[in-house]
Amino acid sequence: QVQLVESGGGLVQAGGSLRLSCGSSGRTFGDYAMGWFRQAPGKEEREFVTSINWNGSIIRYADSVKGRFTISRDNAKNTVFLQMNSLKPEDTAVYYCARARSSSGARTFYDYLYWGRGTQVTVSS
Numbered sequence: 068q069v070q071l072v073e074s075g076g077g078l079v080q081a082g083g084s085l086r087l088s089c090g091s092s093g094r095t096f097g098d099y100a101m102g103w104f105r106q107a108p109g110k111e112e113r114e115f116v117t118s119i120n121w122n123g124s125i126i127r128y129a130d131s132v133k134g135r136f137t138i139s140r141d142n143a144k145n146t147v148f149l150q151m152n153s154l155k156p157e158d159t160a161v162y163y164c165a166r167a168r169s170s171s172g173a174r175t176f177y178d179y180l181y182w183g184r185g186t187q188v189t190v191s192s
Contacts, residue, residue, distance in 0.1 A: 103163065117149065
């Protein structure tokens, strides 16, 4: 069983920055793509934010965060990061880290097998 633990969330003013981290248990972290999703208040579905394949050569972003968010990973430390800059109130959500079913990753919820419990990000206007 893989466990994912997110950290780094918090309260920030609009225009500010936060860096989320997600640590993974297990020895196969480097074999799989990782992704970040978010669930905004009052919304039922988790929204794709970004994904990174096993070696960082393929990265995808949602249009809403492109140019502001950056995903990266350190396979030696079993950790994936999400640098969030120029934050907006509409970025307020619980952010979830997820491990994909494959090495390439994808944008849909069902392409991910393991999920963290999430970390709250609140952006005030």
